[in-house]
Amino acid sequence: MSSNLRLTKKHFTSEPFLAILYTVKTKDLLGLKELSAEEIHEILDVAAEMKQLLLSGHKKSTRLTGKNISHAFYESSTRTAVSFDEAAKILGAVSCGLSVGNSSASKGENLMDTAKTLDAMKFDAIVIRHQSAGAPHFIAKHVGASVINAGDGRNEHPTQALLDMLTIKERFGRLDGLKIAIVGDVKNSRVARSNIYGLSKMGAEIRVACPDTLLFSGSNKMEQNYNVKFFTDAKDAVRDADVVMALRLQLERMKGGLIPSIAEYHALYGVDDKLLTHAKKNVLVMHPGPVNRGVELSSSVMDGDRSLISNQVTSGVAVRMAVLTLLTEKKGEVHA
Ligand code: CP
Numbered sequence: 001m002s003s004n005l006r007l008t009k010k011h012f013t014s015e016p017f018l019a020i021l022y023t024v025k026t027k028d029l030l031g032l033k034e035l036s037a038e039e040i041h042e043i044l045d046v047a048a049e050m051k052q053l054l055l056s057g058h059k060k061s062t063r064l065t066g067k068n069i070s071h072a073f074y075e076s077s078t079r080t081a082v083s084f085d086e087a088a089k090i091l092g093a094v095s096c097g098l099s100v101g102n103s104s105a106s107k108g109e110n111l112m113d114t115a116k117t118l119d120a121m122k123f124d125a126i127v128i129r130h131q132s133a134g135a136p137h138f139i140a141k142h143v144g145a146s147v148i149n150a151g152d153g154r155n156e157h158p159t160q161a162l163l164d165m166l167t168i169k170e171r172f173g174r175l176d177g178l179k180i181a182i183v184g185d186v187k188n189s190r191v192a193r194s195n196i197y198g199l200s201k202m203g204a205e206i207r208v209a210c211p212d213t214l215l216f217s218g219s220n221k222m223e224q225n226y227n228v229k230f231f232t233d234a235k236d237a238v239r240d241a242d243v244v245m246a247l248r249l250q251l252e253r254m255k256g257g258l259i260p261s262i263a264e265y266h267a268l269y270g271v272d273d274k275l276l277t278h279a280k281k282n283v284l285v286m287h288p289g290p291v292n293r294g295v296e297l298s299s300s301v302m303d304g305d306r307s308l309i310s311n312q313v314t315s316g317v318a319v320r321m322a323v324l325t326l327l328t329e330k331k332g333e334v335h336a
Contacts, residue, residue: 148324
């Protein structure tokens with residue numbers, strides 16, 4: 001897809017508004033399984049421009065003035081919650097966080113009634129993270145606001161995969177043809193699922209490594225439908241990889257007994273300098289965060305030159321700026 005963005009130097013010196021084609025026509029962003037390659041391209045194009053603005057120090061816009069965004073996080077978050085809030089504020093929107101622990105959910109109000117309450121306050125978008133897979137999809141059918149999935153159980157985390165793709169694309173200039181290894185707790189990972197859907201649609205080749213006990217059911221079907229292969233030996237997945245993405249060991253979602261010990265897990269699946277000798281010489285390393293330091297990543301890799309972790313966090317603000325803009329701005333409105 002050719003870029004529909006026409007950002008010139010003058011946009012950086014005055015009000016930096018992008019012209020957007022609005023290929024993304026859906027009301028909600030629920031997952032990358034539902035998005036087309038064209039829609040992903042558009043989000044990444046807009047996010048790339050947003051990131052340039054951020055890096056150039058332009059952090060005040062009126063693009064979404066008059067819009068209001070609610071954030072309802074039923075699970076803990078640092079990166080996603082703060083970056084959605086920051087993105088909304090940079091764009092001039094009103095950003096309201098629902099403190100779930102202090103909300104009426106603690107008095108027994110169910111999710112749908114909470115969502116309808118927020119909708120009655122006329123929010124333009126509701127950003128939701130919930131421990132139950134499908135919760136954002138459920139409420140999206142019943143509210144007028146755009147619903148943005150900020151992570152639903154083990155299902156999807158679409159804005160994380162988008163920010164990962166933006167970060168990779170910036171470094172390589174493309175996604176198609178790249179070999180991306182994903183190593184870790186796939187069974188519990190919504191990040192893995194969204195990245196498999198998204199990266200595969202963008203033409204990348206994905207190799208996943210995890211112990212059998214941390215593999216999800218349906219991996220065979222996924223191999224048939226997406227450009228992904230599953231391995232139990234991390235060396236096989238990492239071989240000739242351009243990027244190695246480590247996943248957090250989600251101990252809070254494990255019932256126990258899935259790994260023999262943390263030390264053994266690190267020895268077999270920890271991304272360290274030794275494992276990276278099997279990858280391409282200039283391999284880059286990613287992690288969605290938060291990291292269990294010394295478990296999924298050795299400190300030398302996490303803090304080293306090959307790590308893109310801080311860059312991923314910056315991309316997160318840009319991607320969320322793009323998603324909020326695309327979903328809440330009046331469709332068809334083009335800023336010159
Ligand atoms: N990657 C991610 O979702 O991080 P947070 O849990 O801090 O939002």
